Amino acid sequence: MTLTKDFTQKLYDDFASNAKYRAVENAVTKNGLLNALEARSSHAANLSEFSIDLTKDPVANQKQSGRCWMFAALNTFRHKTIANFKMENFEFSQAYTFFWDKYEKSNWFFEQLLENPNMDSERLRFLLQTPQGDGGQWDMIVAIFQKYGVVPKAVYPESVASSASNELDQYLNKLLRQDAQLLLEAAKAGKDTVALRETLLAEIFNYLAATLGLPPQEFDFAFRDKDGENLTKFSGTPQEFYDKFVGIDLDEYVSVINAPTEDKPYNQSYTVEFLGNVVGARPVKHLNIEMDRFKKLAIAQMQAGETVWFGCDVGQVSNRKAGLLTLDSYDFETALDIKFTQDKASRLDYAESLMTHAMVITGVDLDENGQSTKWKIENSWGKDAGAFDGYFVASDEWMDEFTYQIVVRKEFLSEAELAAYEAEPNVLLPWDPMGALAK
Numbered sequence: 037m038t039l040t041k042d043f044t045q046k047l048y049d050d051f052a053s054n055a056k057y058r059a060v061e062n063a064v065t066k067n068g069l070l071n072a073l074e075a076r077s078s079h080a081a082n083l084s085e086f087s088i089d090l091t092k093d094p095v096a097n098q099k100q101s102g103r104c105w106m107f108a109a110l111n112t113f114r115h116k117t118i119a120n121f122k123m124e125n126f127e128f129s130q131a132y133t134f135f136w137d138k139y140e141k142s143n144w145f146f147e148q149l150l151e152n153p154n155m156d157s158e159r160l161r162f163l164l165q166t167p168q169g170d171g172g173q174w175d176m177i178v179a180i181f182q183k184y185g186v187v188p189k190a191v192y193p194e195s196v197a198s199s200a201s202n203e204l205d206q207y208l209n210k211l212l213r214q215d216a217q218l219l220l221e222a223a224k225a226g227k228d229t230v231a232l233r234e235t236l237l238a239e240i241f242n243y244l245a246a247t248l249g250l251p252p253q254e255f256d257f258a259f260r261d262k263d264g265e266n267l268t269k270f271s272g273t274p275q276e277f278y279d280k281f282v283g284i285d286l287d288e289y290v291s292v293i294n295a296p297t298e299d300k301p302y303n304q305s306y307t308v309e310f311l312g313n314v315v316g317a318r319p320v321k322h323l324n325i326e327m328d329r330f331k332k333l334a335i336a337q338m339q340a341g342e343t344v345w346f347g348c349d350v351g352q353v354s355n356r357k358a359g360l361l362t363l364d365s366y367d368f369e370t371a372l373d374i375k376f377t378q379d380k381a382s383r384l385d386y387a388e389s390l391m392t393h394a395m396v397i398t399g400v401d402l403d404e405n406g407q408s409t410k411w412k413i414e415n416s417w418g419k420d421a422g423a424f425d426g427y428f429v430a431s432d433e434w435m436d437e438f439t440y441q442i443v444v445r446k447e448f449l450s451e452a453e454l455a456a457y458e459a460e461p462n463v464l465l466p467w468d469p470m471g472a473l474a475k
Contacts, residue, residue: 060372073371075366078365079358084412084424089399091414093115102473105173106134108474112344113282117282121268128187128189130189131194134198137177139237142208142240146215148163149163175317178318184274185276186274186278187251256270256271290446292323293440294439295440306323308464319461327436337444338399344444349390349391349393352389353366356417356421363431363437391474395413397412411430412428412429415428
C-alpha cells in the first residue's frame with residue numbers, strides 16, 4: 037500500500053477538527069506523553085500498606101550499571117544478615133560479584149565458541165552481538181556465590197567502572213570479539229587453543245583488575261550492632277564470609293517462571309542454549325507454572341519470613357516518579373482512543389515484552405480470602421526513585437501481566453512440581469525471551 041496524498045490529508049483534517057485531540061496535543065507537547073496522561077486514580081488505589089511487610093531496610097543503588105540481578109540477590113541476603121546480627125545497615129559488595137561475573141562470562145564465551153567452532157552463522161552472530169554484558173539470571177549469580185563467596189561493600193567498594201559500566205563493557209566486548217577471531221581461526225586450523233585461551237584470559241583478568249580493582253582473597257572485617265554493644269570480628273576468605281554471614285544453601289532454591297506461550301507447556305522445566313556464565317556450574321533452569329500458583333509460591337515464602345527475588349519487565353506502564361507499577365498508570369484510551377490489547381503470551385511472541393529487571397518482593401497485601409491485591413517491591417535505583425524511599429508498589433494485575441520469574445525454596449513446591457523441575461529440561465533457542473537477562 038502506497039501512502040497517498042488524499043489518505044494522509046484525511047488523517048490530517050480529522051485530527052485538526054477533533055477538539056479532544058487538539059487539547060491532548062497541547063498537554064503532551066508541553067508536559068511530555070506520560071506526564072500528560074498520568075492517571076491520578078492509580079495513586080489512591082495503591083497505597084504503601086501491606087499485610088505482610090518484611091523489611092524497611094534502606095534500598096541500594098546500582099547506578100549506571102546493569103547489575104540489578106546481583107543487587108536483588110544480595111539484598112535478599114542482607115535482610116537476613118541485618119536481622120541476625122542486629123545491624124543498623126549493611127551491604128554486600130556488588131562490585132565484587134561484578135568482577136568475577138565479567139571474568140567468568142569471558143571464559144564462558146570462549147567455551148561456547150570452541151565447543152562448536154563450525155556453528156551456524158545465526159548462532160555465531162548471536163554470540164558476537166554481545167559477548168558479555170552486565171545482565172544475568174538467578175542461576176548465574178548462584179554460580180558466582182558458590183565459587184567466589186561474598187565480601188562486604190566496605191572491603192571491596194564501588195569503582196567508576198562498576199557504577200557506570202558502559203566504557204568497561206565497550207572495550208571488553210571489543211577485546212572479546214578480537215579474541216573470538218583468534219580462537220576460531222586457530223581451532224579451524226587444527227592448532228591447540230589451550231595456551232592461546234589462557235593468554236587471552238590473562239589479558240582479560242588484567243583489564244578487569246585495572247578497571248574494577250583487584251578483589252580480595254582474604255580480608256578482615258569488624259562491626260558493632262546497632263546498639264553499639266556487641267563487636268563482631270571476621271578474618272578469612274570470601275567463601276568463609278558467606279558461610280558465616282549468609283549461610284543459605286543455594287541448591288535449595290529454584291527458578292519458577294510464568295510463560296503462557298504455546299511452545300512452553302506448564303509443569304515442565306526449561307533451559308536456554310548459550311545461557312550461563314560459569315563453565316561447570318549448574319545450568320540455568322526454570323519450571324513453568326500457571327500464574328495463580330506462581331503467586332501462591334511467592335506468598336508462601338514471605339509468610340515464612342523470607343523475601344523473594346523476582347524478574348519482570350519493569351518499564352511496562354511504570355510510573356518511576358511515583359514508584360507505581362500499575363496497569364492504569366496512564367490513560368491512553370480516554371486521551372487518544374488507543375487501547376493496548378495484547379495479552380501476556382502475545383507480548384512474548386511478538387517481542388513486546390520480556391524480563392528486563394530483577395528486584396525483591398518484600399511484602400504483599402492480602403484480602404479476607406488470602407488473595408493478593410498489591411505487592412511491595414524493593415528496587416535498586418536508590419532511595420529517591422519513587423515516592424516510597426526507593427520501594428515500589430505493584431498492583432496484582434500488573435504482576436500478572438509483567439512478572440516472569442521468581443525464586444523460591446524447593447520445600448514450597450509440590451512433589452509433582454519438584455519432579456518436573458528436576459526432569460531433563462527442554463532446551464530453548466538462544467534468543468528465546470525466557471533467556472532474557474535482567475539489568
